[in-house]
Amino acid sequence: MTAEEAAYAITRPISTSSIPVLNTYSDECIALFMLWRQIVNACEEWPASRIPDLVALLSAISKIPDHIHRGEATDDEDEGPLGWDILPYFAAEWRDAHWRIPMNILQDYPDTAARLRERGLYIRAQEVESQLVAAGIWDLWRAINYVIWTLEMKPNHDYHAEERTGVHHHPLAFYSLELDFQVPAVACWIKHNGQRMHQCIARDGLKGNPDLPTVRMHFGEPIERWAFWKKRLLELANDPDDFTRRGAQLAIGYMDEATGSLTENQCL
Numbered sequence: 001m002t003a004e005e006a007a008y009a010i011t012r013p014i015s016t017s018s019i020p021v022l023n024t025y026s027d028e029c030i031a032l033f034m035l036w037r038q039i040v041n042a043c044e045e046w047p048a049s050r051i052p053d054l055v056a057l058l059s060a061i062s063k064i065p066d067h068i069h070r071g072e073a074t075d076d077e078d079e080g081p082l083g084w085d086i087l088p089y090f091a092a093e094w095r096d097a098h099w100r101i102p103m104n105i106l107q108d109y110p111d112t113a114a115r116l117r118e119r120g121l122y123i124r125a126q127e128v129e130s131q132l133v134a135a136g137i138w139d140l141w142r143a144i145n146y147v148i149w150t151l152e153m154k155p156n157h158d159y160h161a162e163e164r165t166g167v168h169h170h171p172l173a174f175y176s177l178e179l180d181f182q183v184p185a186v187a188c189w190i191k192h193n194g195q196r197m198h199q200c201i202a203r204d205g206l207k208g209n210p211d212l213p214t215v216r217m218h219f220g221e222p223i224e225r226w227a228f229w230k231k232r233l234l235e236l237a238n239d240p241d242d243f244t245r246r247g248a249q250l251a252i253g254y255m256d257e258a259t260g261s262l263t264e265n266q267c268l
């Protein structure tokens with residue numbers, strides 16, 4: 001069965017009955033949440049080699065032209081019928097499962113064995129997200145912003161001190177980098193989206209970004225941001241932590257592949 005065939009079968013109404021009105025916000029969403037929960041679970045538990053299949057399924061579902069529940073499910077904003085094109089509530093279901101940043105994770109799992117386990121789960125989640133962005137299901141800014149938060153945040157900078165001075169509230173006052181989590185995740189983002197990220201940054205900089213990271217640096221030319229990322233990764237490629245070091249080396253390789261592909265296309 002192809003992804004398109006599976007998407008069509010999954011999205012068929014299973015009943016001609018009206019949605020029961022239970023006076024809760026989720027009357028028309030219960031079945032959707034159950035579907036998305038199954039897919040989120042599969043993204044977490046299936047072999048990594050099957051992640052592209054799950055992404056292809058979600059992409060195929062988003063192309064189904066029908067309305068949900070025979071048109072009875074409605075959008076909260078315009079009250080029009082909900083379609084499959086925006087995968088309604090999928091992002092919320094994913095966020096419920098993967099909302100924690102590495103700092104939060106390590107507060108709950110401080111011992112070494114737990115750190116290794118949770119790190120693997122976190123990086124896998126970032127791998128899934130990066131493929132969802134590559135498929136066009138989520139916006140490219142998600143990839144760009146993740147790399148900015150990781151590589152443009154000042155290492156060893158005392159954001160707590162800025163908070164204590166009271167000069168201004170700094171949103172990063174209670175945020176710390178966990179490089180062995182985040183640098184391998186950066187490699188995932190660049191692996192699947194590097195060429196598009198480079199093109200976007202070179203063309204428009206951060207213009208149109210709806211959620212500009214507060215740690216972003218300012219450059220004379222937009223493309224200097226890409227060069228800074230590579231410089232920072234070259235520094236991290238000599239990090240004493242083996243996992244961080246290997247993640248940085250992978251990310252550099254993916255950056256080179258992304259710009260190499262662009263050069264080849266320009267020469268054709």
